[in-house]
Amino acid sequence: MKRILIADDEEALQRLYKEEFEDEGYEVLVAGNGNEVISLLEDPSHLPDLIVMDIRMPGMNGIDTLRIIKEKYPRIPVILCSAYSEFKQDFSVWASDDYVVKSSDLTELKEAVKKHLKE
Template identity: 35%
Template sequence: MPKIRILVVDDSVLVRRMMSHMLSEDSALDVVGTAANGHIALAKIPQVNPDVIILDIEMPEMDGLETLAAIRKTYQYLPVIMFSALTERGATTTLDALALGATDYVTKPTNMSSKEAAIQNIRQQLIPKIKAFCAVIGGKQRTTVHPPVAPI
């Protein structure tokens, strides 16, 4: 079975590296790209053909909500999981993301006692969601994220 292709979008280099490392430890997952902001992410989507996007909300240049809206214009069914500390404190931001078409959200740990505890917390929340959302898409993994030739 092919691996689930993931694009990680976050302005923090540390978060991108940690997420890439943690997700790549699972044999069913493959981080095919990372991006520091929404503009870069939008350019990378057709290049890396992800099955799912992990998207931070608060980023410079183009934030997660703007990026999500742009993704939905072209990639209507591509799963996007919001990943931000803001989603825990800001219910409005979370609702806005879900209204714009986010598939789900996972909160960044804020008060974890150790790096390992934080990684384990993310692993327990995020990986099952990635696998579940990718399994739902037509009962199999998608083979392309290119937009349909004609309107649906």
């Protein structure tokens, strides 16, 4: 079973993503900020196959967290998510593998996850 790490500070979105991706057959871990992401990654038993991460989070934001992930865990794909579509043109500069604008319709996010997990 593929494991996805969802990093978002909004608990309602954490629950929505967790439920939707578990229904798709994934194991889902959840983190509320970048510090929690890094803590989870330091435990080899929690290493995800893919990370879906918000850009704006309290504490360590998504961009700073992304830099650490790509330095220490370059093989883990990271999909950045944000409600702000203006960030879309910057995702490749940040070394993110993909970018999805947050929406209540998770079709685009699910397609991006499948693409990066090669399913």
